[in-house]
Amino acid sequence: MSVAPLQYLTHAAGPAAAPTYRLGWALIALVTTVMVLIAVLLVAAIARRRRAIAPGQAERLPADSGGLRWLAIGTGVSSVALFAALVYAMVTLESVASPSREAGLTIVVTAYDWWWKVDYPDAEDPSRQFVTANEIHIPVGVPVRVELRSADVIHTFWAPKLAGKTEMIPGQTNVQWIEADEPGVYRGQCSQFCGAQHAHMAFEVVAQPQAEFDAWRDAERRDAQAATTPDARAGQRIFGERCAGCHSVHGSDASGMQAPDLTHLASRRLIAAGQMTNTPEHRLDWIEHAQRIKPDSLMPSIALPASEAAALSAYLSTLQ
Ligand code: HEC
Known part of the structure; x- marks a missing residue:
């Protein structure tokens, strides 16, 4: 069962992530509070000044309208809040640095x-x-x-x-x-x-x-099972010629090192690093159009006559 996308924002799924989720939400709450507070103070200041400079009143504005005091309060409050956030972030980082018990x-x-x-x-x-x-x-x-x-x-x-x-x-x-x-x-x-x-x-x-x-x-x-049907055996031969330079299948001669191991390919949910569901059709689509699906990827698009494609597909399906 896959996780619903929205949950990625709202719920951590384990102890290495939960403290950072809490930290994230605490920081969002802090910056939102600061933003609202500043907006309210700004509106209040504008309203106050409007009143103060009502017609004929401008000269009566006191020389010291408390600006310095507010500056000190604002700087003090934000310094304390930022320092608290820094300490909380460091404590959180320390708490997720290693698990509470030995890794299994x-x-x-x-x-x-x-x-x-x-x-x-x-x-x-x-x-x-x-x-x-x-x-x-x-x-x-x-x-x-x-x-x-x-x-x-x-x-x-x-x-x-x-x-x-x-x-x-x-x-x-x-x-x-x-x-x-x-x-x-x-x-x-x-x-x-x-x-x-x-x-x-x-x-x-x-x-x-x-x-x-x-x-x-x-x-x-376990190693890959030996191909038994004629189709799968033909597919394995094609695999040896066209694919084994890059891919490995344990239990066969294919031992390429520069590409994903395919010993149990058919048991995986997705292929091409999460780009396609792992169906026989998608596998063939990927093999024939890798450069269209992931341009510049290090797997070439490999054109195959229909009979070879069917044989290769039969072989790949045996890699359970
Ligand atoms: C030049 C090296 C190269 C050759 C030749 C090659 N591949 Fe690949 N293959 C790759 C690389 C690299 C990837 C990973 C691409 C990516 O996801 O960015 C890949 C990915 C794959 C995947 C997806 C695996 C996964 O778990 O996501 C399959 C299936 C695959 N190749 C099958 C084949 C078959 C079948 C052939 C032969 C017809 C073949 N490849 C030939 C390099 C190669």
């Missing part, structure tokens, strides 16, 4: 122009680690440590309902943490301008109950 899972997200590689490392047993793209799964109610890297330019990792923004800088690893209170699909977006397709560099965080997450993780750890 560590993942590594690497930003590429214009998609996200997601590694699930396993320090104890490296044969259990796996990689996916553009879709991050996490168990509900568990703090997740997210190590953030970039393969090219500066990007920013931002899943607004789950945490604030963190930059992804080439040659450096930054750390963010996220935790979801409820199961759901939370959208994320690159929020640092990173080139032509920056606006089309989205991702999703799928928060699941622990058992569902474990089942997903077990499925991701």
Whole structure:
């Protein structure tokens, strides 16, 4: 179940985001109060001066009409309010810097122009680690440590309902943490301008109950099944010729490193970093028109005769 757009403004979905939502609303309340107060005082001052300079009265305006006192009061009040806001912001930043208990899972997200590689490392047993793209799964109610890297330019990792923004800088690893209170699909977006397709560099965080997450993780750890139908086998051969230089499919010879891993492509909700739902038609549309859908993206548009397209499509559908 996806989150309704308006909720992105009104409700945080986890403890790494809730304090910053409260801070955001407190700052909005503060600036709104200040704005209203100043508007009221301005109107009052204009009205007062109008009265004071009614015909024949101008000369009677007292030399000191209390302006300095108001200036002092205004400066004092706004200094106190701004200082309080600064302290509140610093306390909030400190409170979301790290989770209150140890992270139950560590993942590594690497930003590429214009998609996200997601590694699930396993320090104890490296044969259990796996990689996916553009879709991050996490168990509900568990703090997740997210190590953030970039393969090219500066990007920013931002899943607004789950945490604030963190930059992804080439040659450096930054750390963010996220935790979801409820199961759901939370959208994320690159929020640092990173080139032509920056606006089309989205991702999703799928928060699941622990058992569902474990089942997903077990499925991701498995290699792709061997293609069995003649169509799928023909498709796998085409994939090896046209796609494997960039894409990898574990359990096959395809081991390209510069593009999203496609081992379990068909199980993902969206493709092309959140641009299209993941249907067989959209997959073919993307393959044939990648440069129209995401101009300048690092995937070429690949024209295929109808028979090859059908075979490739049959193969991609086996990548569950
Ligand atoms: C020159 C490298 C290159 C080649 C060749 C290539 N791709 Fe891609 N592909 C990419 C890149 C890079 C992306 C990510 C594009 C983006 O979202 O900005 C991508 C994205 C995709 C996606 C979306 C994956 C996702 O999870 O969002 C699919 C599906 C895909 N390619 C299939 C193919 C197929 C099938 C072929 C062969 C017919 C192919 N690609 C050939 C580089 C390549």
